Every structure is written in C-alpha cells, then in structure tokens.
Amino acid sequence: MAPVSLTKQPLPPHFVLVPLAAHGHFIPMVHLARLLAARGVRVSLAATPLDVARLRGFADQAAHAKLPLELVELPFSPADAGLAPECQSADKLTEDSQLLPFLSAMRALRVPFEAYVRGLAPRPSCIISDWCSPWTAGVARSLGIPRLFFHGPPCFYSLCELNATVHGLREQIAAAGDDQETHVVPGMPVCVKVTKVTAPGFYNAPGFETLRDEAMEAMFTADGAVVNTFLDIEAQLVACYEAALGKPVWTLGPLFLHNRDDKAMALCGISSTTAVDQRAITAWLDEQAAGSVVYVSFGSVVRKLPKELFEVGHGLEDSGKPFLWVVKESEAATPEMQEWLDALEARTAGRGLVVRGWAPQLAILSHGAVGGFVTHCGRNSLLEAIAHGLPVVTWPHFADQFLNERLVVDVLGIGVPIGVTVPVRMLDDESMPVSRVDVVRAVSALMDGSEEAMDRRRKATEYGESARELAWPWRKEALRMRTRHVSQKTSCSLE
Numbered sequence: 073m074a075p076v077s078l079t080k081q082p083l084p085p086h087f088v089l090v091p092l093a094a095h096g097h098f099i100p101m102v103h104l105a106r107l108l109a110a111r112g113v114r115v116s117l118a119a120t121p122l123d124v125a126r127l128r129g130f131a132d133q134a135a136h137a138k139l140p141l142e143l144v145e146l147p148f149s150p151a152d153a154g155l156a157p158e159c160q161s162a163d164k165l166t167e168d169s170q171l172l173p174f175l176s177a178m179r180a181l182r183v184p185f186e187a188y189v190r191g192l193a194p195r196p197s198c199i200i201s202d203w204c205s206p207w208t209a210g211v212a213r214s215l216g217i218p219r220l221f222f223h224g225p226p227c228f229y230s231l232c233e234l235n236a237t238v239h240g241l242r243e244q245i246a247a248a249g250d251d252q253e254t255h256v257v258p259g260m261p262v263c264v265k266v267t268k269v270t271a272p273g274f275y276n277a278p279g280f281e282t283l284r285d286e287a288m289e290a291m292f293t294a295d296g297a298v299v300n301t302f303l304d305i306e307a308q309l310v311a312c313y314e315a316a317l318g319k320p321v322w323t324l325g326p327l328f329l330h331n332r333d334d335k336a337m338a339l340c341g342i343s344s345t346t347a348v349d350q351r352a353i354t355a356w357l358d359e360q361a362a363g364s365v366v367y368v369s370f371g372s373v374v375r376k377l378p379k380e381l382f383e384v385g386h387g388l389e390d391s392g393k394p395f396l397w398v399v400k401e402s403e404a405a406t407p408e409m410q411e412w413l414d415a416l417e418a419r420t421a422g423r424g425l426v427v428r429g430w431a432p433q434l435a436i437l438s439h440g441a442v443g444g445f446v447t448h449c450g451r452n453s454l455l456e457a458i459a460h461g462l463p464v465v466t467w468p469h470f471a472d473q474f475l476n477e478r479l480v481v482d483v484l485g486i487g488v489p490i491g492v493t494v495p496v497r498m499l500d501d502e503s504m505p506v507s508r509v510d511v512v513r514a515v516s517a518l519m520d521g522s523e524e525a526m527d528r529r530r531k532a533t534e535y536g537e538s539a540r541e542l543a544w545p546w547r548k549e550a551l552r553m554r555t556r557h558v559s560q561k562t563s564c565s566l567e
C-alpha cells in the first residue's frame with residue numbers, strides 16, 4: 073500500500089474580483105474570473121444584485137465544469153444616491169445626469185465589501201478591482217491584502233491618461249481656453265493629438281473631481297495592473313506604460329478568447345426579454361458570401377435618437393452592402409420605429425438584417441460572412457474586432473473611445489474614421505454629427521476591394537491570427553488554415 077502523506081495540502085490562492093456595474097467593464101472581468109478559475113485559483117466575483125442575477129447562467133456553467141468560482145452579492149442602494157431602484161447597472165440609466173449619483177452609489181459598496189472581506193478566513197491572496205472602482209483600495213490597505221487594478225482599455229489609452237496626469241496636460245488645456253485647439257499628449261512614443269473634449273480621462277467632467285483623484289490615487293498605490301490587451305498590437309506602449317506606472321502590468325487579453333461559453337455569456341445580456349434567436353442570425357449569415365457583411369453595433373450604453381437611427385439605416389441601405397445592424401430594445405421601442413425598421417428590412421430583404429435587442433456579438437463576429445464592423449470604439453468591441461481579424465469603421469462617442477479610434481486608425485492601420493471629432497452624451501444626444509452620406513462613404517471604403525481596403529484587411533487578419541495563436545497556441549495550424557481559407561473566399565467575393 074502506498075504511504076499516506078500527512079502533510080497538509082496548501083490552499084489554492086483566492087482572488088476577489090470587483091467589476092464596475094457596466095457591461096463594458098464587467099464582461100471582461102467575468103472572462104478574467106473564468107481564466108483564473110480554470111488555472112486552479114479560487115475566485116470570488118463581488119457584484120451588485122442585478123449583475124449577480126445576470127451572471128447566474130455563467131456561474132452555473134462554471135459549477136458544472138467544477139471550477140472554483142463563486143458569486144458574492146453586495147447590497148446596492150441606488151435610492152440612497154437619489155436614483156430609482158432599477159438603476160443597478162449603467163445600462164439602466166436613462167439620463168446622463170444619473171451617472172455621477174450612480175458612481176457615488178457604487179462607491180458606497182465599500183462598506184458591505186469590507187464586511188465581506190473581513191469575514192474571510194484566511195484573508196484573500198489578492199483583490200483585483202476595476203480602475204473605476206477605487207474604493208477597494210482602502211479595504212485592501214487596511215487589511216494588508218495585495219491589490220491590482222483591472223483596466224479595460226488598450227495601453228495606448230492608459231498611457232495617454234497617465235502621461236496627461238503626470239505632465240499636467242489637463243491644466244495646460246484649461247489654460248488654453250480654445251476648445252478646438254489641438255494638444256500633443258506628452259511622453260508618448262507616438263504622436264497623439266487631442267482637443268479639450270477628446271483629452272484622456274474618464275472623470276474629466278465638472279463634478280467628477282473627487283472620483284478622478286481617488287481613481288488616480290488607487291492607480292498609483294496598487295501593486296500592479298491587469299490589462300485586457302496583447303503585445304502584438306502594442307508591445308512598445310505596454311512597455312512604456314509599465315515603466316511610467318513603475319509596477320508590473322500583466323497583459324492577459326483578449327480575455328474573451330479564454331471563455332467561449334457563448335450561451336452562458338449571452339445571459340449577461342441587457343434584458344431577459346432580448347433572447348435574440350442566435351440560430352436565425354446564423355442561418356441568415358450562412359446565406360451571405362464570405363467576408364461580405366458589415367456588422368453595426370454601438371455597444372451597451374450609447375442610445376441613439378430616431379433621427380440618428382434613420383441616418384444609420386439609410387446609410388446602410390444606400391451603401392448597397394450586406395449589413396447586420398443591432399438596434400437596442402429601448403431604441404426600437406416605439407411602434408413608429410418598429411414600423412420604420414420593418415420597412416427598411418423589407419426594402420433590403422436578403423441583404424439587410426436588423427437585430428432588435430442584445431445580440432450575440434462574439435458569435436456574429438466569428439462568422440465567416442462578416443467582413444467588417446462599424447463600431448463606437450468601445451474597448452471590448454474593438455478588441456473583439458481585432459481578435460476576429462476584422463477591419464473597422466470607427467465612430468467614437470465618449471470616454472476612451474476617441475483614443476481607441478486613434479490606436480486602430482493611426483497605429484494599427486485597420487480603421488476608417490466616420491469623421492466625428494466631438495463627443496456626444498451617452499444617452500439621447502441631440503446633436504447629429506453623422507449623416508447617411510458619411511455612413512455610405514465609410515462603409516464603402518471599408519468593404520470595397522481597393523488597395524487600401526485590402527491592406528487594412530490584411531493587417532487585421534494578421535492581428536487576429538496572432539491574438540488567437542496567443543490564446544490557443546495548440547490551434548495554431550488549424551487557425552492559420554481557416555484564416556487562409558476565409559481570406560481567399562473574401563478576396564473573391566469583394567471583386
């Protein structure tokens with residue numbers, strides 16, 4: 073009989089993850105949670121009741137796969153910040169003015185979070201919290217727990233943000249007075265020009281000063297950073313960011329490639345009623361030529377008014393290209409808009425599909441019929457486009473999106489700008505910076521067979537290959553063959 077060892081097995085490390093309650097922030101952290109758990113780390117994902125409910129399917133799937141992953145529900149009171157009880161996540165906000173109270177309500181999570189962590193024995197090995205959730209810093213410090221911050225944007229953005237702070241760009245811009253004047257972001261290895269309204273910083277608006285100071289302080293006092301990017305797209309920028317930050321930066325992206333459970337992730341969707349039929353979408357895509365369809369989506373938060381939706385729809389129709397356009401449930405809610413979308417689909421029957429609600433974006437992007445993406449430059453959507461080898465039309469709206477645009481257009485060379493230079497508010501902005509003519513021009517430039525378009529496509533294909541080889545090295549050869557097959561078919565269909 074083999075001797076029985078009486079030595080106690082060491083416990084696995086225990087990581088507590090704290091996302092911000094906004095899809096663009098919590099989705100990549102959910103992928104990170106799964107990645108860590110798959111490596112044997114015990115993971116506790118602390119979230120608001122709504123996000124915990126949305127993640128139930130994901131957690132069940134993780135339990136089924138015997139992964140050491142649990143959800144921790146933190147009581148969340150939007151009413152204490154003067155908000156309606158349903159304002160439990162950024163997608164539930166209906167006015168821009170609710171953003172500050174919402175973030176204040178998130179900040180109040182510190183109390184239940186500290187109580188939860190204090191109750192853990194032994195103490196967790198590490199806390200990883202979103203850059204926008206700096207309130208975890210005090211808890212980690214008081215309990216002596218190492219803390220990393222998670223930053224979703226590419227290092228291109230994060231380095232701009234850091235340099236802007238360290239070198240006083242904000243003060244320089246304020247002193248200049250003229251909103252249209254361009255300023256070079258100091259300390260960047262590439263030339264990056266911004267205006268007052270596109271300058272880096274999540275909390276630049278008046279009233280957000282305390283949040284900004286807390287976030288900066290939490291960034292500088294963290295033990296390191298986890299970033300959703302990968303070296304093949306920005307090795308030099310990552311190195312510069314790590315040097316400027318003076319602490320380790322782990323590039324674990326694209327995180328979504330480590331979690332292909334689309335069904336469980338679909339449950340992270342905005343609404344339980346938007347069970348868009350993935351099979352119907354796939355069947356429609358199956359009918360289209362390889363690489364011919366332009367996918368159009370503006371993420372989880374941006375909400376367009378009818379007059380802007382009309383311009384998008386007419387532009388797609390006039391472009392003559394096959395398109396798959398995601399219109400949010402809230403945008404398509406009125407009978408008039410439903411009717412208009414029905415008419416658009418009838419006029420473009422066979423080459424146009426409007427998905428109303430939460431779309432299975434990863435499944436769509438990975439379909440061989442999709443050949444380009446009109447995106448608001450949300451950090452996740454861009455990374456998903458890059459990892460799927462897709463060139464993009466860039467239509468930034470706010471926050472990091474203008475600098476994300478610069479990365480894909482100027483540095484990576486895979487983007488066609490739609491031409492906006494001024495941010496719009498998140499919800500129901502009145503301004504109309506883009507017309508149907510802009511949509512036609514940009515979509516045509518993206519999808520035609522010109523030398524420039526093919527060059528963008530070739531570069532995008534290479535980035536996509538390297539992202540997937542990084543995540544799935546054992547599938548290297550299979551992927552190379554598939555990509556070659558798709559690009560051969562694509563070049564034929566774009567004649």
Ligand code: UDP
Binds near residue numbers: 374433449
């Ligand atoms: N997403 C999706 N279906 C939709 C809209 C968005 O799956 O109909 C996902 C998308 O794949 C991405 C995230 O939601 O992972 C949106 O994040 P992003 O940073 O692109 O934009 P945000 O929503 O933060 O503006």
